[in-house]
Amino acid sequence: MDKEFIRSAIIETLRNELNTLSSAALASKLEATDENNKQEGKYDMRAQSAAYLAEGQAKLAADLAIAIEAYRTLPLLQQPTPFATVGSLVTLSHKSAKNVYFIGPTRGGLELDIKGNTYHRYHSKFTCWTRTA
Numbered sequence: 001m002d003k004e005f006i007r008s009a010i011i012e013t014l015r016n017e018l019n020t021l022s023s024a025a026l027a028s029k030l031e032a033t034d035e036n037n038k039q040e041g042k043y044d045m046r047a048q049s050a051a052y053l054a055e056g057q058a059k060l061a062a063d064l065a066i067a068i069e070a071y072r073t074l075p076l077l078q079q080p081t082p083f084a085t086v087g088s089l090v091t092l093s094h095k096s097a098k099n100v101y102f103i104g105p106t107r108g109g110l111e112l113d114i115k116g117n118t119y120h121r122y123h124s125k126f127t128c129w130t131r132t133a
Contacts, residue, residue, distance in 0.1 A: 009112055
């Protein structure tokens with residue numbers, strides 16, 4: 001599997017997620033400042049809740065932008081090494097199972113489909129993408 005192709009697919013997925021999140025953050029901000037969301041009583045928290053949501057979405061969007069840059073600038077090792085590091089593509093086999101891992105710099109919990117193979121990234125000290133062959 002071509003590491004550059006995997007990286008491009010990761011970046012595209014993260015950019016799509018960023019676009020969706022940015023749109024949602026803008027909608028939440030507009031809702032927070034909408035005249036129809038003015039407080040109607042001392043327990044009415046609609047505008048404040050929308051503002052908190054917009055702030056959280058904006059922070060997540062900033063994190064996604066950082067992740068995109070981390071993957072964009074990630075050096076990809078072309079030669080095999082005796083150790084696994086960020087940017088490595090690692091194959092592990094056990095009995096009839098074969099797993100391929102792409103070790104990335106950030107953003108766990110993402111699932112990606114590349115050429116019919118599903119890659120999962122797990123939360124850990126480093127990021128892994130795995131494909132079960």
